[in-house]
Amino acid sequence: MSGRRPLVIVGGGAAGLAAALAAAPMPVRLLCRSRRGQGSASALAQGGIAAALGKGDSAAGHAADTMAAGADYNNAALVRWLCTRAYAAIDWLVSLGVTFDRDEYGGLQLGREGGHQAARIVHAGGDATGAEVARAMRRKVQGESRIDYREGVDVDALLLRGNRVCGVRVRGEGGFSEEIEASAVVLATGGIGAAFARTSNPPGADGSGLALGLAAGAVARDLEFVQFHPTALDVDGGHCLPLITEALRGAGARLVDSAGAPLMRDVHAQGDLAPRDVVARCVWQAQREGWGAWLDTREVTGDWTRRFPTVLAACTAHGVDPRHQRIPVTPAAHFHMGGLATDLNGSTTVLGLYAVGEVACNGMHGANRLASNSLLEAILCGQRLGGHLARMPQAQPKGAFRWSRRGNTLPEPRRIELRRLLWEAAGPVREESTLERALQRCAELAGQGWQARLAQPLLEAAQQRRTSLGAHYRLDSTA
Ligand SMILES: Cc1cc2nc3c(=O)[nH]c(=O)nc-3n(C[C@H](O)[C@H](O)[C@H](O)COP(=O)(O)OP(=O)(O)OC[C@H]3O[C@@H](n4cnc5c(N)ncnc54)[C@H](O)[C@@H]3O)c2cc1C
Known part of the structure; x- marks a missing residue:
């Protein structure tokens, strides 16, 4: 050099x-x-x-x-x-x-x-x-x-x-x-993404660079806007989940509930290919109401080993053959x-x-x-x-x-707690009471690790934006 x-x-x-x-x-x-x-x-x-x-x-x-x-x-x-x-x-x-x-x-x-x-x-x-x-x-x-x-x-x-x-x-x-x-x-x-309980991101996508920048005094913007992908593979208790690509819906796969009824019917003019936030909320809602959500890929034609080898391998590893079975799906934090x-x-x-x-x-x-x-x-x-x-x-x-140091890492049990907190409060659907509770808990954890200090400005931004916009959806939207 x-x-x-x-x-x-x-x-x-x-x-x-x-x-x-x-x-x-x-x-x-x-x-x-x-x-x-x-x-x-x-x-x-x-x-x-x-x-x-x-x-x-x-x-x-x-x-x-x-x-x-x-x-x-x-x-x-x-x-x-x-x-x-x-x-x-x-x-x-x-x-x-x-x-x-x-x-x-x-x-x-x-x-x-x-x-x-x-x-x-x-x-x-x-x-x-x-x-x-x-x-x-x-x-x-x-x-x-x-x-x-x-x-x-x-x-x-x-x-x-x-x-x-x-x-x-x-x-x-x-x-x-x-x-x-x-x-x-x-x-x-x-x-x-990995700061949330369910994500399509790798474990290292934990916001550590963002935390370093903030600690050095850099200004952040739009922290409340987190995109949730509607279709990650719903592995019980999983944190970093395999993604089920949207291209499958482009190739004819359809989102359905447990009874096989199309989830996106009458929701949006673009149906299953509606913008991600719309589809993610629909899947979230179906889960909350107990209907569950599946991606029916059985009509997708062609050679899966060439067109969708990654999805095929991930599903097979979890006991699902997407050529013959519906894929259980969940929303997951995907992009900031x-x-x-x-x-x-x-x-x-x-x-x-x-x-x-x-x-x-x-x-x-x-x-x-x-x-x-x-x-x-x-x-x-x-x-x-x-x-x-x-x-x-x-x-x-x-x-x-x-x-300018990032600081201590939260102990593992507190990190798991924080991920759940963010998922519930700043996930696909948000409202004042859960945001406020999450902020209070973050304040208690802030001295223990940088992950809690990083969550604070994100939760604050989500709290301050009272109106739904794009991926930021407030159940109690003021507009
Ligand atoms: C499953 C999945 C599918 C996606 N599909 C698409 C797609 O089809 N098309 C598309 O456009 N986008 C897609 N995206 C989004 C896209 O992949 C990412 O937004 C983009 O790749 C981000 O690139 P990046 O270089 O900013 O970050 P990354 O690719 O995440 O790279 C971050 C790097 O930083 C390193 N790092 C982090 N913190 C530290 C640290 N403190 N010290 C040292 N190293 C550190 C990591 O190890 C890694 O090397 C997808 C995302 C996921 C998770």
Whole structure:
């Protein structure tokens, strides 16, 4: 490495990998907890990446669907930026060696998902898009001499000099600890799904990067907007649940109750492909009323081992053959629209600290993300941020050094309690009394661990927004 302080990127999902590759003319240290590419949400992505490539489709149509799903709360200029660059993102991934699924003429196969008015989801390995994308990006990063890629480590503190972030502390197995000075620090640490009792996210999506940013004084926004996926596999007592991709409903699967009656009939004009928040609430309601919810996939035709190998394997592992049996489903925390407030270059409100991907909130997804827009955002914003930082002159921080620490971890029983609390109070359906009770309990737990301190601003934001909007649904809505 040169004498220049490296750029430190925390997180090895799509956002961190894209940022590292774009910044790579400068020395980069990429640090992540996940190992061999496992443990990031990116590697679990199933449905694919949205891009208006079909006949008659357009970036404007993609943007309109993104705004509609986001309840028009999105930043419209950023939505246009995202949708007009989708083709370039797919092209770039192909150049890295991503093998997308193609038809017999060599054209990209396009799937359909909820909230999209057109078939525009580019996918790989049937429902294994994330694994293929992460594989190719990781291989490219590992071949880059300017990127020092380290897995299996946890960043638990940020170093500040004066008011500028200029380093991190890393912890690893066997008491390993290292302090690294950096030209700038990028948080690409993913979402917060694992903070809830039921999630489609990996266990490491616990919001630790968000907690680090908040501890350093960065401003967060839209924390109340959490997307709940309507169809995770309902494994009794499970926390991190296998996802049952929405593409199955695009291929003809239907949500039904225990009596086989269609759940989405007369609920929304788009039926089973209604926006996720609408479908998730319907499934939640059916569970609460004791009807239960199943995905009837028996009419889905074609070769499951090629079209939906991930779902087939997950269901089979739990004793369900989706070709002949209905799949028990539950809503699960899936994606955080809120996060550390950033501009399009990933700048947070703290000098030297950047955020990108799911941990960041630039307003693109509004109050509810459109399906298959997040890998796209992670890649495009990661590339933009990396390029921006590579061009920036290195700042010379002045003043006293100090550490901003994430702090102690809650003991396991309290973490389980907190997950249940968040699920009940800030899950798909919210109301004042449960939010208030959860906040009181969080205040009691706040001294014991960072997870409770992180839950507080999320619950407060959900309490303060008294009107339902997008994925934030108040049973006691004032409008
Ligand atoms: C099951 C599932 C299916 C999905 N399907 C799709 C889809 O089809 N299309 C789509 O667009 N989106 C999909 N999404 C959403 C999408 O995958 C994520 O929003 C996106 O991949 C987030 O990328 P990221 O790089 O921001 O975070 P991640 O991919 O989650 O990566 C976060 C990284 O940060 C690391 N990390 C976290 N904290 C620390 C720390 N303190 N120290 C060190 N490292 C840390 C983690 O180990 C990981 O490497 C899906 C999500 C899930 C869970």
